[in-house]
Amino acid sequence: MLVKMNCLFMLVHSVRCMMALLLHIGQKLEAPEIIDQLLDVEKNPRKPQYSMAVDYPLVLYDCHFEGVNWRNETEEENHVLNSLHQHWVQNAVKTQVLLGMIQGLQKTNPGVPCKNHCKTVFVSVFLEMTSLHCWLMEGSRQRKYQPLLDRPRCESLESRIQHFVKRGRLEQEEGENGEETTVFRGKRSKHSHLTTTNQIQEQNHGAKTEVPITKP
Structure with a gap:
């Protein structure tokens, strides 16, 4: 599955x-309507606790800047291509080795279904793994x-x-445009800077989602 997102x-x-x-x-653990329900901030003003998706499939592959002309150096491009080819070959070999191990265990374990008749081996393995973690x-x-x-x-x-205001790490001030801003204080005084409410929300939002959910 490939999800493409364009944003500012x-x-x-x-x-x-x-x-x-x-x-x-x-995985059919939630209905598609859950997205609209969570976006309704009046009914759900606070986000439920759940783990985020892993970070390695997330790739920032393109950026656009107005009025910027990029200069490409052939030597540097060749160096990057050689490095990417090296990583691709190594991971392709590891993929085939792991795939062979999975298929071998599926053949010897009667409790795990094996679909050797599937034309696309990778699709077959993926379908067989859907019931796992x-x-x-x-x-x-x-x-x-x-839920x-x-x-x-x-x-x-x-x-x-x-x-954080009570702990003295933050101080709330009113910005030039009347927008409420927050100033970092205390140990971070050397790098104090104004931060909008949206930026703090993004920071805290991510920090909370890193915590795995355990059954009480």
Whole structure:
């Protein structure tokens, strides 16, 4: 599955959370309507706790800048191509070795279905693995799946801001345009900078989703 996204800026944690929802839906653990339900901030003002999708399939492959002309050096391009070819060959060999191991175990284990008649071997292996753990999700899989809307919720943005304000790590100020901003203080005073509410939300949003969900 290939998901292509065009955006004005890259929010890595947000994309990984979106992919986690799509993986839940693809495994038939959630209905497609869960997306609209979570986007309804009046009914669901706080995000349920769930693990994000892994980061390695997420690739930023193109950027566009107005008025910038790129200069390509042939020698440098050849160096990058040689490096990519090397990685591709190594991983292609590892893929074939692992595929052979999987097929060998499927033949000797009567409890695991084997579809040697399938024309596309990779599709066959993928279909046989769908009942196992989804390796594109972080954390361990629950024995009994808990629907997202029934899970504990993350702290609200306002609660997180007030927490750090009380600890003296943040100070709230009013910006030039009347927008509420937050200034980092304390240990980060050497690098103090204004941060909008949206940026803090992205930071805290990602931090919460890194925690795997365990059954209480």
